[in-house]
Amino acid sequence: MKVPADLKYTKSHEWTKVTDDGIIVGITDYAQSEMGDIVFADLPQVGAEYKKGESMAVIESVKAVSDIYAPVGGTIIEVNEALVDSPELINEDCYGEGWLLKLSPHSQAELDELLSPEEYEELLENEG
Numbered sequence: 001m002k003v004p005a006d007l008k009y010t011k012s013h014e015w016t017k018v019t020d021d022g023i024i025v026g027i028t029d030y031a032q033s034e035m036g037d038i039v040f041a042d043l044p045q046v047g048a049e050y051k052k053g054e055s056m057a058v059i060e061s062v063k064a065v066s067d068i069y070a071p072v073g074g075t076i077i078e079v080n081e082a083l084v085d086s087p088e089l090i091n092e093d094c095y096g097e098g099w100l101l102k103l104s105p106h107s108q109a110e111l112d113e114l115l116s117p118e119e120y121e122e123l124l125e126n127e128g
Helices: 029-035 108-111 119-125
Strands: 013-019 023-028 038-042 056-061 066-071 073-080 101-105
Touching: 023 029, 023 073, 101 108
Parallel strands: none
Antiparallel strands: 013 023, 023 101, 038 056, 056 066, 073 101
């Protein structure tokens, strides 16, 4: 499983990338491979606010329907519109073109609580 070193992770298999104007959120390589072929992504509205741990999106695959949880509390500032017509981008490039959304975090402290790549790899080993 690919675990990029420049990202932070959640125990529920979301990844986050801090940018100048917010954090980008997606699901990890492990999550997309467990789900199988993704057929639909129900993304939140821009401007919606979520608390850390709240369900903010739903991804449907041929196997299951999975909630995507807010890695930190924040306000949605962008969603990946390409996923409306091409949800398979999540399978093909989960750390690139298959990103889900961007949010403006409410708290730096919550960002600091996310898992490092090493901590996430340890989590995967324990689940494997």
